[in-house]
Amino acid sequence: MLPSMFGENLFDDFFHDFDMFPAWSGRNPLYGKHARNMMKTDVRETENTYEVDVDLPGFQKDEIHLELRDGYLTISASKGLDKDQEDQKGRYIRQERYAGALSRSFYVGDVEPDQVSAKYEGGVLRISLPKQGKPELPKDNTIAIQ
Numbered sequence: 067m068l069p070s071m072f073g074e075n076l077f078d079d080f081f082h083d084f085d086m087f088p089a090w091s092g093r094n095p096l097y098g099k100h101a102r103n104m105m106k107t108d109v110r111e112t113e114n115t116y117e118v119d120v121d122l123p124g125f126q127k128d129e130i131h132l133e134l135r136d137g138y139l140t141i142s143a144s145k146g147l148d149k150d151q152e153d154q155k156g157r158y159i160r161q162e163r164y165a166g167a168l169s170r171s172f173y174v175g176d177v178e179p180d181q182v183s184a185k186y187e188g189g190v191l192r193i194s195l196p197k198q199g200k201p202e203l204p205k206d207n208t209i210a211i212q
Contacts (some may be wrong), residue, residue, distance in 0.1 A: 141170050
């Protein structure tokens with residue numbers, strides 16, 4: 067049995083260095099093997115709005131950016147980590163915090179930026195978007211044959 071810490075094998079990083087196709091193994095060099103767990107999103111529908119909750123643990127409010135362009139809402143977050151920093155009481159044996167950027171986009175339709183509200187607290191970004199009215203279908207459903 068191999069030693070483990072926090073339910074993970076300490077030798078995972080060693081053996082994953084030999085992956086011939088890292089993209090197939092679900093391993094992202096930026097965020098490690100847990101990259102698929104980043105930016106988990108819940109979308110809720112209320113009577114007048116869509117409520118989007120995005121998990122962004124470990125980020126500060128100023129590291130998160132929202133952009134609305136051509137009907138797409140893009141959420142991006144970037145984080146820096148100073149690798150030159152040393153612990154004065156010892157050296158790192160394993161370091162799992164990473165630096166980099168990630169983003170995710172959602173099609174939201176013709177929404178104006180002033181109609182969108184966002185709040186970040188407790189590692190969760192909460193976005194509220196207005197619902198758009200359903201498009202009117204033509205009343206006459208007959209098709210002329212030529």
